[in-house]
Amino acid sequence: MRHSLSPLAILLAAGALSATTSALAADQWNLATPYGDASFHTQNTKQFAEDVRKATDGELDITMHSGGSLISHAEIKPSVRRGTVQAGEIFLSTLSNESPIYEVDTLPGLANSYDDAYALWQASKPIITKLFAEQGLMPLYAVPWPSQGIYTDFKLTDADQFQGLRVRAPNINTQRFVKNLGGIPTETEEADIPTAFSTGRVDAMITSVSTGKSMAAWDYVSNFSDANLWFPKNIVFVNKRAFDRLDDTEQKAVLDAAKQAERRGWQMSRDDRAESVKALEAHGITISKPQGDLKKQLQAAGDKLFKSWQERAGEQAKQLVADYRQRQQPSE
Numbered sequence: 001m002r003h004s005l006s007p008l009a010i011l012l013a014a015g016a017l018s019a020t021t022s023a024l025a026a027d028q029w030n031l032a033t034p035y036g037d038a039s040f041h042t043q044n045t046k047q048f049a050e051d052v053r054k055a056t057d058g059e060l061d062i063t064m065h066s067g068g069s070l071i072s073h074a075e076i077k078p079s080v081r082r083g084t085v086q087a088g089e090i091f092l093s094t095l096s097n098e099s100p101i102y103e104v105d106t107l108p109g110l111a112n113s114y115d116d117a118y119a120l121w122q123a124s125k126p127i128i129t130k131l132f133a134e135q136g137l138m139p140l141y142a143v144p145w146p147s148q149g150i151y152t153d154f155k156l157t158d159a160d161q162f163q164g165l166r167v168r169a170p171n172i173n174t175q176r177f178v179k180n181l182g183g184i185p186t187e188t189e190e191a192d193i194p195t196a197f198s199t200g201r202v203d204a205m206i207t208s209v210s211t212g213k214s215m216a217a218w219d220y221v222s223n224f225s226d227a228n229l230w231f232p233k234n235i236v237f238v239n240k241r242a243f244d245r246l247d248d249t250e251q252k253a254v255l256d257a258a259k260q261a262e263r264r265g266w267q268m269s270r271d272d273r274a275e276s277v278k279a280l281e282a283h284g285i286t287i288s289k290p291q292g293d294l295k296k297q298l299q300a301a302g303d304k305l306f307k308s309w310q311e312r313a314g315e316q317a318k319q320l321v322a323d324y325r326q327r328q329q330p331s332e
Helices: 007-017 021-024 039-056 075-083 098-105 114-133 170-179 190-198 209-214 240-244 246-283 293-328
Strands: 030-031 061-065 087-091 135-144 149-152 166-168 184-186 204-207 224-225 231-238 286-288
Touching: 007 170, 021 204, 030 075, 039 061, 039 231, 075 087, 075 135, 075 231, 098 114, 098 170, 098 293, 114 135, 114 170, 114 204, 114 231, 114 246, 114 293, 135 240, 170 204, 190 209, 190 293, 209 246, 231 240, 231 246, 246 286
Parallel strands: 030 061, 030 087, 166 184, 166 204, 224 286
Antiparallel strands: 087 231, 135 231, 149 204, 149 224
């Protein structure tokens, strides 16, 4: 009976075969991401890998594995932690089962602009870095998606329309938010969105205009409510032991490229939002802002979520929010 090997098993086997050339293997990194090649996040991370390759004259070669081709989204962080792969990219809020701090960028109304989202990242970065370090991991950079809105196949005017609606919700806070509105949250990876709609597993989704564009949302919905709910982030991180094995030149190349990737990625997110809005409209998606009762209802559901988060996260959360508010203030 013949058995096929998974991509990860093949990768491990190849690593074992090259054990005799350990010096070369130490400079070969694999980076796994669940996002497809069309995503600006993937394009940015590929550029990060290329920048490292150029800066080290090929002495550190990072191979990208996009679209979950090597490891599923849920297994990326555990795999990097074990050292099975050296680096990974994930949707940060999927870690909320580990700490409420990871939910901070999916709290409705907390950050309403890219500037706010960046201030929130700077306030939360020290805590997140410490949490990662406790597991032998090191964050390199984080980049936001455009603000989240609601896709439906009808015009959304009232929260009552959520009753019984199966809504794609990619993280725990989105799931809680959907429940607060009376909907039925359904967890679906980005790559599975078209299938989920075509098979009736979901009726609507909360996500960005970027995901709507890359997943051709116009094939299964007709409206996008630009609710500006939150700016969730992807985070790219490495196994700390793998990083420590690099020489000083290679470590500097990784850190310098990470700084460039973060700066570039935030601008790419802004640009992609503008392009995605045009693409959605060009394909017949009606884009509108929540008004009247709907706006109030979304705010009430968000306030309930924020209050619950503060209670669960405790003093650390209060300090984080206080630091964030301070960073929001214009410098004198």
